Structures are given as structure tokens and as C-alpha cells.
Amino acid sequence: MFEATPLNRRNARVELVVKLLFLLMTVVLVLPVLTILSILLVKGTPALSWEFLTTMPEKGMTAGGILPPLLGTVWLVAGSVVATVPLGVAAAIYLSEYAPDNWFTRIINLAIVNLAGVPSIVHALFGLGAFVLFFGFGTSILAASLTLGVMNLPVVIVATREALQSVPRAFREACWSLGATRWQTIREVVLPNSFSGILTGVILTVSRAAGETAPIMFTGAVFYSPFLPQGIFDETMAMALHLFVIATQVPGVPEAVPFAVALVLITMVLAMNALAIALRVHLRGKKKW
Amino acid sequence: MPPEMDGNSSTYGLEGKGAALRGPEGASRRYGRDWAWWQDKLVASVVFVGGVSAIVFVLGIFAFVTREGLGFILHTMDVREFFGSIAWRPTSLIRPTYGALALIVGTAFVTGLAMVFSVPFSLGAAIFIGEFAKGRVRETLKILVELLAAVPSVVWGFIGMTVMNEFLIRTFGVPVGLNAMNAGLILGLMAAPIMTTIAEDALKAVPDGYREAAEAMGATRWQVVWRVVLPAAKNGLLGAVLLGVGRAFGETMAVLMASGHSIHLPTSPFDSVRALTATIAAELGETAVGSDHYRALFTLGILLFVVTFFINLAADLVVRGVRGGR
Numbered sequence: 001m002f003e004a005t006p007l008n009r010r011n012a013r014v015e016l017v018v019k020l021l022f023l024l025m026t027v028v029l030v031l032p033v034l035t036i037l038s039i040l041l042v043k044g045t046p047a048l049s050w051e052f053l054t055t056m057p058e059k060g061m062t063a064g065g066i067l068p069p070l071l072g073t074v075w076l077v078a079g080s081v082v083a084t085v086p087l088g089v090a091a092a093i094y095l096s097e098y099a100p101d102n103w104f105t106r107i108i109n110l111a112i113v114n115l116a117g118v119p120s121i122v123h124a125l126f127g128l129g130a131f132v133l134f135f136g137f138g139t140s141i142l143a144a145s146l147t148l149g150v151m152n153l154p155v156v157i158v159a160t161r162e163a164l165q166s167v168p169r170a171f172r173e174a175c176w177s178l179g180a181t182r183w184q185t186i187r188e189v190v191l192p193n194s195f196s197g198i199l200t201g202v203i204l205t206v207s208r209a210a211g212e213t214a215p216i217m218f219t220g221a222v223f224y225s226p227f228l229p230q231g232i233f234d235e236t237m238a239m240a241l242h243l244f245v246i247a248t249q250v251p252g253v254p255e256a257v258p259f260a261v262a263l264v265l266i267t268m269v270l271a272m273n274a275l276a277i278a279l280r281v282h283l284r285g286k287k288k289w
Numbered sequence: 290m291p292p293e294m295d296g297n298s299s300t301y302g303l304e305g306k307g308a309a310l311r312g313p314e315g316a317s318r319r320y321g322r323d324w325a326w327w328q329d330k331l332v333a334s335v336v337f338v339g340g341v342s343a344i345v346f347v348l349g350i351f352a353f354v355t356r357e358g359l360g361f362i363l364h365t366m367d368v369r370e371f372f373g374s375i376a377w378r379p380t381s382l383i384r385p386t387y388g389a390l391a392l393i394v395g396t397a398f399v400t401g402l403a404m405v406f407s408v409p410f411s412l413g414a415a416i417f418i419g420e421f422a423k424g425r426v427r428e429t430l431k432i433l434v435e436l437l438a439a440v441p442s443v444v445w446g447f448i449g450m451t452v453m454n455e456f457l458i459r460t461f462g463v464p465v466g467l468n469a470m471n472a473g474l475i476l477g478l479m480a481a482p483i484m485t486t487i488a489e490d491a492l493k494a495v496p497d498g499y500r501e502a503a504e505a506m507g508a509t510r511w512q513v514v515w516r517v518v519l520p521a522a523k524n525g526l527l528g529a530v531l532l533g534v535g536r537a538f539g540e541t542m543a544v545l546m547a548s549g550h551s552i553h554l555p556t557s558p559f560d561s562v563r564a565l566t567a568t569i570a571a572e573l574g575e576t577a578v579g580s581d582h583y584r585a586l587f588t589l590g591i592l593l594f595v596v597t598f599f600i601n602l603a604a605d606l607v608v609r610g611v612r613g614g615r
Binding site: 112 | 413432
């Protein structure tokens with residue numbers, strides 16, 4: 001039978017060392033997430049309570065709760081989802097179902113890649129120049145939501161396109177062969193079969209919109225507001241900006257409070273991501289093709 | 290047969306390699322222009338608008354940022370001062386100066402540090418996840434990388450100010466922990482998920498036949514990876530690194546909070562630096578709309594937009610190279 005030669009043994013050793021090295025590198029990379037979460041949990045929990053989440057800030061934000069930024073983030077996220085999802089899904093349907101393979105489609109794809117790569121502060125400048133000043137929305141939830149929406153558009157497009165393209169081609173062909181038009185096929189076959197995938201993309205958008213700071217800084221979110229927003233033309237506080245403000249701009253905030261705000265923010269964001277992941281795993285288990 | 294209806298006669302397009310699938314136009318040809326036909330055309334135009342919106346927004350961003358910044362470029366800006374001087378004193382009453390050199394160097398320095406930390410680990414993680422890990426381990430690691438990507442940048446900045454700050458002071462004995470090193474480490478962690486994900490995609494794009502052929506000749510897993518998979522995937526890996534650079538380059542809140550935010554040319558990683566993005570975020574709120582200072586900040590925005598545009602373009606061209614020129 002085979003006898004391990006010195007070469008075999010050396011190869012096996014190298015193999016093991018390399019594998020452990022790469023494992024170590026991966027662990028170093030993902031360990032910070034767990035570290036951050038535990039630090040935030042340990043340092044933030046003491047300041048966390050039901051009152052903290054449901055009362056107004058007091059004494060120049062050094063005491064009281066975080067109700068206004070919490071509600072503000074909900075407003076902003078809802079606004080950006082309403083603005084982005086229809087447009088993003090339409091774009092994805094076009095690219096997946098209608099677009100011919102030509103230079104124009106290639107430019108659209110290039111634009112999506114570039115839109116995804118534009119720095120968040122440049123989105124803020126765009127939002128200020130376009131929505132706040134040019135279209136005259138002022139610093140408002142509307143302007144901030146639209147800015148967030150433009151920023152998240154590529155996320156929605158890419159996720160939706162992937163979901164649409166995971167529907168097998170044979171499904172479409174079967175439908176066409178019955179005499180259905182493209183749109184009838186999309187409505188009756190493609191969309192129902194990719195709904196969960198699209199939903200996953202939407203949830204990821206929500207998560208991203210909730211955590212962004214720079215794009216809303218000059219377009220609709222304010223450092224402090226004594227009122228809760230009443231409509232889309234009001235300014236609002238927001239969780240992400242609130243964390244920045246109490247961590248850097250306000251003296252005399254008890255040490256646990258920014259940790260608690262960070263904890264609430266990261267919980268909102270990671271809960272959304274966990275939901276998206278769970279949905280995807282569930283979907284993969286259910287898929288019949 | 291209406292001539293305006295897509296002159297392509299191959300209805301089911303079995304030979305089709307188009308971006309979208311060849312559709313059922315032949316079927317509607319048989320039934321003529323009924324309500325369903327018009328509905329289809331209507332939807333086609335609506336979703337076309339959606340597709341075009343991506344182009345409109347990229348152009349719109351450039352147009353609106355340029356519109357606000359152009360006045361500065363044309364009238365106030367002294368190109369030699371902007372790119373050659375470190376004197377960024379936009380609020381000086383006597384003579385405001387707009388030297389962006391220290392900001393450009395600061396951004397480049399922090400991005401470079403981030404890449405030094407992040408590239409080896411990200412590519413290593415991609416290789417481990419893509420080539421060595423299996424089953425549950427692999428799925429768990431992928432989820433953790435995804436969660437890493439989900440941490441908001443302001444939370445990263447806050448971690449930089451608190452945890453990383455303390456860590457650097459204790460480990461290296463420096464008086465202040467808010468410096469280029471801090472921002473570099475934080476940005477490295479922020480850029481890692483995108484590099485890992487794209488690099489893993491690039492490894493996955495290498496046909497299994499390559500691996501099988503190498504294994505059939507007696508190569509170990511590592512030999513397969515080192516001699517076959519990595520050379521075949523090198524363009525995709527380069528694209529992944531470029532996207533990571535773009536991510537680190539454009540990051541705002543984390544750099545603002547962790548880098549120390551002081552204007553000078555860094556001589557060591559433990560110097561405090563200031564980035565282009567952070568300058569805009571910190572100063573825009575205090576400027577009057579239309580002032581020179583305001584327009585100068587938009588000019589920094591134009592610079593950021595143009596640089597990231599070319600980084601992303603390069604990444605896209607490099608990645609496309611692997612996929613057979615498509």
C-alpha cells in the first residue's frame with residue numbers, strides 16, 4: 001500500500017500550517033464584531049431602561065431619554081424606503097427582464113457601481129445642493145430621506161436583480177409559451193417567486209439607512225430639537241447623529257449614555273441584518289428548484 | 290408583422306447571451322396588439338426610467354456638487370496653493386487660505402495604513418472561507434463578515450474614540466490615541482468585509498475544472514490555491530482591493546472621530562491627521578451658503594467624487610477582465 005514519503009509528510013505539514021494561518025486571519029477579522037458588541041453591552045446596559053427609550057432628552061442632552069432621535073430615525077428610514085424601493089425594483093426589473101445586451105445597459109451597470117462607491121459625505125453635499133437648496137425642501141425629513149434614498153438605490157437594485165435572476169429561466173419560458181407577455185410573466189411568475197429575495201434587499205436597505213450619519217447631517221437631521229417631528233417638512237433628530245453629538249460635542253454626558261445610544265443603534269441595525277439572514281436561510285431551505 | 294417590434298426573429302433566444310432574457314415577442318405577434326400588449330409596453334417604459342435613474346443620479350451628483358463648488362474653482366482657487374500648501378485657514382479674517390495638501394496627504398496616509406492592515410487579512414479570510422472552510426463553519430464566517438459590514442460608521446468612530454483610543458495609549462505608550470493609526474485600524478476593519486466578499490466571489494469564479502485538474506496531478510489543497518486558483522483569480526482580487534481602497538477613501542464619520550482631526554503632514558502613524566471627508570463634515574455646518582468657505586468645501590467634494598469615480602471605474606474594468614471581457 002501507500003507509504004507516506006517525506007515529501008507527503010512535508011506537504012501535509014505545510015497544508016496544516018497554511019490552513020491554521022488563514023483560519024487565524026479570518027478570526028482576527030471577525031472577532032472585532034463580537035468584541036464591539038460585548039463592550040457596548042457591558043458599558044451601555046447600565047444606562048438602558050424603558051424610560052431611556054421613551055422620554056425626551058433633558059439638561060442639554062446630558063440627562064433624560066432618546067425618544068426624539070429614535071422616532072426621527074424611524075421617520076427617515078421609512079421615508080427613504082418609500083423613495084427607493086419602487087425606483088430600485090423598477091430598475092432591477094428593467095436590467096433583469098428587459099435590458100438588451102448593449103453599451104447602454106453596460107453604462108447603467110457602471111453607473112450603479114459608481115453610485116454605490118460615492119462617499120457618503122458627497123451624497124450629503126448632493127442632498128444639500130439638490131434637495132435642500134435647488135428644490136427648496138429646506139433641511140427637512142423629506143430632503144434627508146431622499147438623500148438616503150439615492151445613497152441606497154444601488155443596494156436595492158443589486159439585491160432585487162439578484163433575486164429576479166435566481167428565478168429559473170425555464171419558469172419564464174413556460175409562461176411565454178402559453179402566450180403571456182413579458183409583463184404578465186413578471187407579474188404572475190417572476191415576482192411571486194422572488195418576493196422573499198427582494199424583501200431581504202429591502203431589509204438591508206433599512207439597516208443601512210438607520211446607521212448612516214453623514215448624508216443626513218446637513219439635509220434634515222439636527223443636533224438637538226425640543227420637538228418631535230410632525231411631518232415630512234420638519235427637521236428631526238436621528239440616532240446616528242445623536243451618537244456623534246453626545247460623543248463629541250456635548251460635555252458632561254455620563255459615560256454610559258453614549259454607549260447605551262450606540263448599543264440601541266447597533267441593535268436596530270444588526271436585528272435588521274439578522275432578519276434578512278434568517279429570511280435568506282429560510283428561503284434557501286424552501287426553494288424547490 | 291409590425292416592423293417596429295424588435296426585428297430579432299429568434300423568439301426564444303436559445304443562443305441568447307444578452308443581459309436580460311430574450312422575450313416572448315413572437316407570442317404577442319400572433320395575437321396582435323391587445324390590452325396586454327399595450328400594458329407590457331407601458332411597463333417596459335416605466336422600468337426603463339428606473340434603469341436610467343442610476344445614470345441620472347450619478348450625473349446629478351456631479352452636476353449639483355459642481356454647481357455649488359464651481360464659483361470657488363473659477364474665482365478664488367489658486368491651484369498651486371490648493372494642491373501645494375498645508376495652510377487650510379478658511380475662516381481667517383485677514384487672508385483666508387485654502388491649502389488642501391495636508392488634507393489630501395491625511396486621507397492618503399490613513400487609507401494606506403488601512404490597506405496595510407486590511408488587505409492581507411481580507412484576502413486571507415477570503416481564501417479560508419472560499420477554499421478551506423466547509424459547511425457550517427463557512428456559513429457562520431460569512432454571516433460574521435456580513436455583520437461586520439453592517440456596523441454603522443458612526444459606531445466605528447465611537448469605538449475608535451473610546452476602545453481603540455485606550456488600547457493604543459496602553460499598548461504603544463503614546464499620549465493621545467486619536468491618530469492616523471487609530472483611524473487606519475478602524476478603516477481597515479470597515480473596508481475588510483467588501484474586500485473579503487468580492488475576493489471570495491473572484492475565487493468562486495475560477496472554474497472547478499482548474500482545481501480538479503491540479504488535484505488529479507497530486508497537488509495538495511494549498512498547492513492548488515497558490516499555484517492555480519490565485520493566479521487565475523488575480524484580476525478579481527485586484528478589483529476587490531480597489532473597492533476596499535474606495536471604501537476607506539470615502540469614509541467620513543469614523544475618520545472624523547478617530548483621526549484626531551488636526552492639520553499637518555504626518556511623519557509617523559501616531560500623528561494626528563485630518564481627512565478630506567472629515568473636513569467637509571466638520572466645517573460645512575458652520576459656513577454660510579454661497580461663501581468662499583462653503584464653495585471650497587464643495588470643491589473638496591468634487592475632488593472626492595472624481596477620485597472615487599476613477600477608483601470604481603478601475604475596479605470595474607479589472608474585474609470585468611476576468612469574466613471574459615463581458
